[in-house]
Amino acid sequence: xxxxxxxxxxxxxxxxxxKIHLNRNYxxxxxLDSLKQLWxxxxxxxxNAEVGSGVQKFVKKVFQCSAxxxxxxxxxxxxxxxRKNEFLEETTKKRRRADIVAFVDSDIIIPVEVExxxxxxxxxxxxxxxxxxWVKKYGILTDGNEWRFYNNKYIEKTFYIDKVLDNPTDFLTxxxxxxxxxxxxxxxxxxxxxxxxxxxDIPHLDAVREDFFTDITKLIENFxxxxxxxxxxxxxxxxxxREKRAVEITYAYLIQFMLYKTLVDNxxxxxxxxxxxxxxTINKALRSESYGEILQKYxxxxxxxxxxxxxxxxxxxx
Numbered sequence: 001x002x003x004x005x006x007x008x009x010x011x012x013x014x015x016x017x018x019k020i021h022l023n024r025n026y027x028x029x030x031x032l033d034s035l036k037q038l039w040x041x042x043x044x045x046x047x048n049a050e051v052g053s054g055v056q057k058f059v060k061k062v063f064q065c066s067a068x069x070x071x072x073x074x075x076x077x078x079x080x081x082x083r084k085n086e087f088l089e090e091t092t093k094k095r096r097r098a099d100i101v102a103f104v105d106s107d108i109i110i111p112v113e114v115e116x117x118x119x120x121x122x123x124x125x126x127x128x129x130x131x132x133x134w135v136k137k138y139g140i141l142t143d144g145n146e147w148r149f150y151n152n153k154y155i156e157k158t159f160y161i162d163k164v165l166d167n168p169t170d171f172l173t174x175x176x177x178x179x180x181x182x183x184x185x186x187x188x189x190x191x192x193x194x195x196x197x198x199x200x201d202i203p204h205l206d207a208v209r210e211d212f213f214t215d216i217t218k219l220i221e222n223f224x225x226x227x228x229x230x231x232x233x234x235x236x237x238x239x240x241x242r243e244k245r246a247v248e249i250t251y252a253y254l255i256q257f258m259l260y261k262t263l264v265d266n267x268x269x270x271x272x273x274x275x276x277x278x279x280x281t282i283n284k285a286l287r288s289e290s291y292g293e294i295l296q297k298y299x300x301x302x303x304x305x306x307x308x309x310x311x312x313x314x315x316x317x318x
Contacts (some may be wrong), residue, residue, distance in 0.1 A: 027093060030065045036165045039144070046117035046144050055144040056089075056099055056114045062161075063087050063102065068168060069175070071102060081106045081221065097132045102140070104179045112140040121147050121179070149178060224250045 016146040036059060046055040063069045074086035083103035091101040097254070101113035111130035113123040113189040127141040129149060139150040147159045159175050164171045179182050232249070233242040263271040 029052070030061050032065070032165050032168065035061060035065060035161075039161060039165070043117055043145070048116065055117055058144050059100065059112070059114050059142060060087075060089070063100070068164070068171070070103070070193075074103065080109075087112075092173055094134055096129055098134075100154050101134070107185050108137055108138070108179055109134060110138045110140055111136065112142070115141070117143045119143055119258045120148070137179075151172070223253070 002052070010112045035058075037041040038061070039074050042058065046058065049055065053122040060073070063071045064073065070085045072087050074083060076088070078086075080103075085103070086106045087100050087102045089100055098111040102112060104110065111127065111134050113127040113130060115123040120141060122145075123141050128141045129140045131137070131150065131152075137152055141150065143150040145161050147161070147164070149158070156178065159171050159174075224243075233245055236242045236245065259273075260271070263269070264275040
């Protein structure tokens with residue numbers, strides 16, 4: 001009986017210790033109301049404090065709020081290609097450190113610059129630098145109160161925290177469109193007002209070599225997956241063989257597209273006009289979400305360059 005009582009006592013103690021441990025690690029849900037209370041209480045303090053307990057901490061909570069961005073704080077060990085719906089703090093790229101980097105997925109990556117409340121203009125150059133460092137079209141600049149969403153150097157939309165917390169409908173409508181693949185990729189094909197005058201010069205190869213290989217790796221992986229999703233290899237039963245064919249075709253398309261773009265950039269024959277027409281078609285397909293048509297256009301451009309090089313090579317041999 002004595003041993004039984006000791007066992008029960010130990011069990012109760014262990015349960016109590018577990019509860020205390022859980023409570024220490026318990027994170028209360030971040031709601032619109034809790035953000036509103038925090039902002040109203042600390043916004044004057046945020047005018048003088050950026051890092052630590054300053055406005056950067058508030059911005060993190062906004063990203064974590066399930067009613068707004070609904071992102072988790074990511075682990076540093078996760079590979080970039082596997083990141084999805086998460087953010088990292090103080091992330092360094094090319095010796096510059098962004099306050100926050102939001103990973104919608106491995107393609108749509110958004111550097112975020114956080115400034116003291118009321119001092120947002122101080123971050124304009126910084127956000128441009130981070131966009132260039134990450135070779136990304138998007139960027140977010142905020143002082144906690146004002147939130148600017150960039151597309152290249154153009155401000156796509158501006159929101160103010162009080163209005164967002166009172167009624168997030170407009171923000172959510174914009175955000176859900178902003179992060180869709182078709183909207184993101186349209187940013188590569190559309191000019192945005194006079195801000196194009198301020199675009200950066202084309203960087204030297206050595207400065208972007210690492211980014212190039214990272215992007216190529218992700219491009220190959222994503223394109224290969226899209227080929228499988230579109231059912232290009234339905235007749236192949238063996239999974240390894242499907243994977244092999246997808247990789248081979250992806251590399252073939254990529255190499256042929258590089259040849260095609262080389263001809264475009266050198267204004268060879270009608271390639272420059274052909275490129276402009278294909279861009280219009282791709283733009284239209286992105287808007288209508290006809291992704292199969294986009295794959296066909298890239299395949300056609302690759303085939304065109306292959307035929308041209310074959311013809312030129314044959315002529316040179318004669």
